[in-house]
Amino acid sequence: MAKGTPPVSLLAIPLDASSAAPLFRQLYDGLRGAILSGSLKPGGRLPASRTLAGDLGVSRNTVTTAYDQLLAEGYLEGKVGAGTYVTRTLPEDALLVRRGQARGDDRTGQPGRLSRRGTLLATTPAWVVRGAADPKPFRPGVPAMDTLPLDAWATLAARHWRRSTGHLLGYGDPAGYGPLREAIAAHLGTARGVVCEAGQVVIVAGTQQAIDLATRLLLDPGDPAWIEDPGFVGARGAVVGAGARLVPVPVDGDGMVVSAGVARCPEARLAYVTPSHQYPLGVAMTLARRLELLCWAHRAGAWILEDDYDSEFRYTGRPLASLQGLDQQGRVVYMGTFSKVLFPALRLSYLVAPPGLVNAFVAALALAGGPPPLHTQAVLADFFTEGHFLRHIRRMRALYAERQEALVRAAKAELCGLLEVVPSETGLQVMSWLDEGINDRAASRWADAAGVVAPPLSSYTLEPSSRQGLLLGYAAHSPRQIREGMRRLATALHCGVNTS
Template structure:
């Protein structure tokens, strides 16, 4: 390509898809800047006069003038009165060398591609993990999605307007990193009444999500290279959060009674933290027995350790009364309780919380203040009123009944249409169904076939550590109507049996 100015090259760059949302003068400026950086225009090259270029492009002279002014401000061109506009001669040796092809940029090899170049060791590890993907639309059978189409938006909007009226400009300022006091009081009351917790408002830390809580736990309780014990199989989001903080995750097997505390006691990794989902183990649905709950708390006090209890969907228990949380039976105050409103209300709310032992509150609050400051005040104050006026418990009761009905629909549909392919467990609660593939069926192949039918099958094997991995799926159903569940199971059956 010639190093002189070419009108057609400029037009081509202006038509790049990423420039289309910009104004005309921005498109001209960005296109010229790209040509200079790419070496398509040499330092010292004279640019067309603004009037001539405007005529060639079919735009006003002011449009080109604005583009040139910005290029001059950014030091890409110099404008000489009576002489014209030129690509700056002194762009720098490095830039000119690269632009003219005299020096090549370094190449990177290995597992990381150019997008991860220049990262720290921790950064490369996070990049290579691929992060955690959240489903952003209702689709069969994405996990962790509640029913959002039945959310009482009218009530929520009314309460938000009232909060704005009562608090006025105060909600526009920075908030307390620990969380708005009205919401902390509402959460503490709810946990005490509904989950059997022993907690006060002063122990509550309001956050954006459970993942943020997990990341804080890894940062504050475990040094880089140290171990955290996790259920096997277990929650992938927790594993990613711990590994991002350079902690090592050590698997502890799960059976029908939850995490095996005998293996916990046999661990020799030196871990002082264990992550558990005792009320509804993720993904098996097992409920941790009372004997093991007590054994878990004894392990914590004997080892000077911490129990990280994720009570992610305990509100949705369909058979009998839900068991009390571990925090409520922990006489030694070694339990850090995590909760979220993403499952009970809607994922876009982005409000979670921790119930912390008193001695940890300040440290976790300081760490949170560094991470992202605080959760938006208007959302906290609206949610506090939503809870205080009884709308929260009313909504949870309605959703509990709805999800129980949908659980029956999906279990019947699996039995009727996927017999011989999978065996579905019947969890006592939760928003998803674990399904184990029959012998001869490949998890990867079933996922591939389902995708051709527009069905998402979250695989089970990725949730297991070690070589022994159970093949199967984890089917989320809570966000789907009965008709959508039936239709999706039929489509899945057809795609697998073809």
């Protein structure tokens, strides 16, 4: 093989840009399969990442990410100044895989025995971007971590470790740390209009766990469930994981179109909504729609999961009151998170259950591993009671308003005619609409090649959308970083449009 020339087996790796699987993952799977099948021999040299990227028509970043994963797993080895080679000693699990047989297949060559539900879950697309510690522009949903009150947090954490006694070193209340539940209930009552007592608050390890618990408790296999379309992919996955049937319900400028849900499936057992700041479109559900949704739930005996993921950050006026606060029949399970308010690694969220469901949620949580560590919960409780939480919220509202304005200005300066950014009154990201004729998945790939994260709207939809757009996060980036990121995005879109 000539130096730098890809072997035929590499050029034959199928890469499908329209697939839900990222290109780097498709390339990783193809390379790994070629190694295990013997198409790529132990000790064989791989082409340089730039060369292979050019031959396959993908970004160099796609190739280097696939190479890095294979290096980390032991399928490849790098030699300084000499290139990248197939390892001479394959990972131990490869010894269990016959030639031409994918991992997960049994010795008869039959596919691994996933359940039908497991197969659906494994093939449900999820938008996953690595490297959140130093996120690229414009990754959605990432808060500003350069302005966190870490000194205050560290002081509280050290205090609790110094004073730790049995009550923080044991398992604790399966519903969560009592003082934190009280602080959350008090905050929700004043800031979000949630009607609850501390006993209804259940502490969980992230909103995804809350959604997963709720769908498994409230849905039987085969039950229909309304999902916003476009909507949060994690909720879609939880419904699929519960074995339930997805019923996509369109969203317009007033939020979920309840009448469309009723027309499609009036007997649905559950509806998942983001009424205060719809994800990803950013609209707020009107009062009329909220009341219509509650009336349907009461009539149908259905449940509503209200995901209030980032409504603390409203830049004009007071935050919108919760849907749960309007509920007179106890049909709403309210969910909130500290991953967006503070930092994602905290992995600490909560749900507010109707009184009759509290014991069921606590029992299900105990079986799912229980709440997050008590020490972390105790630190957050003091963070609340000593005033740090509300001070941080006030600072972030001003900061995020400034950063969103910088994004809108930069988009107008750099992308006029290609991309229209729609300002939002709330949150950490905004929807932007591409000019007619530009495919959002292609635009997202062009952006990725330029070092910019811009998820396509179509990755959040179950049914075809009449418009194409990109979701742009701004909260984690300074105005200077936003301007630089927008210049890169503009260059990528202009080049992509001109060469497509």
